[in-house]
Amino acid sequence: MTSISRRAFGAVVAAGALLLSVPSHAQQVLRVSAIPDEAPTELQRKFKPLGEYLEKKTGMKVEFTPVTDYAASVEGLINKKLDMVWFGGFTFVQAKDRSHGQVVPLVQRMEDEKFRSVFITTSPAIKSLADLKGKTLSFGSESSTSGHLMPRSFLLAAKIDPDSDLKRIAFSGAHDATVAAVAGGKVDAGALNISVWEKLVAEKKVDTNKVHVFYTTPPYYDYNWTVRADMPADLKKKITDAFLALDANTPEGKEILALQRATKFIPTRAENYTAIEAAAKNAGLLKK
Structure with missing residues (x-):
């Protein structure tokens, strides 16, 4: 192989390696947000230890990105600017509607079963x-x-x-x-x-x-942590397992759960929010 051929071959290999590295690098950051239902400083304070915990459990850097309003949290997730969002029941329903069902609720606090x-x-x-x-x-x-x-x-x-x-x-x-x-x-x-x-x-x-x-009011299902349906299955499992493993009997778990105002986290599913979807349609806040 001539020196020119070797250089050309090396360039192709390097370019291929670069292309292969892009998705891997992109997956090294988990971009997280939450509906702004409290002051931005309070949301950041509540998330900090949870973010550090998720970094250890997923092996990824976790970045919290505040959003200006509820609609921005929905658009950020479905437009792939965010990877995981703390939604209220209605914002989850809106995200499900806007994405044509391409979002998945992973976990909710036990308190969110009867909010x-x-x-x-x-x-x-x-x-x-x-x-x-x-x-x-x-x-x-x-x-x-x-x-x-x-x-x-x-x-x-x-x-x-x-x-x-x-x-x-x-x-x-x-x-x-x-x-x-x-x-x-x-x-x-x-x-x-x-x-x-x-x-x-x-x-x-x-x-x-x-x-x-x-x-x-009487109770209803509310908040959850939601991701897009196209998130890799192994990452969904890591995140879900991390939340389910939080234990108030450990110092770390006690701090995180207290900040999240949670006894513990439990699995959830889209079907839990059908009553909220019906209420939104009945109130004229979601198209029938």
Whole structure:
């Protein structure tokens, strides 16, 4: 083989090796995000030890990428800008709809099997959902399961149409912002995730002598960690196994589970969210 041929052959081999290395390199980073249902700094704080744990369990670098709104979390996953997202039940349904079924929920907290929303107020005159007629109410984000869809669904079930029976509805964008709006007198009442409410109460970030719960919804399925269907099966298994192995009896597991407000993680499946999909269609928030 001439020196020119050897150089050409070497270049082809090098180019082939480079091409082969691209997918491998691309898979070395797991890009993770979450719906922005709390302040960005709080989401980053909650994820940090979980990200470090997932790095050890998957052998990949884990990067948390905050998104501006709920829709961005859906688009980021289905457009392959993100690999895994913490969705609420409704955002999972939206991602499933937008991707034509090409997303897979892997795990959820045990608490997400029977999740609830709470309605809060500072007014002694508001004691039931019926008392909201003619009043002002704040939901969270428009795409929030526990901060909008399910509270709206239970209002409709109680024969109260938020758009016509209430004086005004607002969207705070996040659960903690809803509490602030109610406490600050910007609205008469608000609806939010029970988990965030309990956290704020425990941390004494809300004055329960002033703001109180007047209605708690029946339970429903909510949050989950979702990936695209085209994620390699072995990586899906590594991630699932890592979540299922979290144990509150170990220092690491105790810290992570506490930050995630979870007793433990359990497997989940798309069929668990059919009731949320039906509620979204009934409320006119998803095309039938």
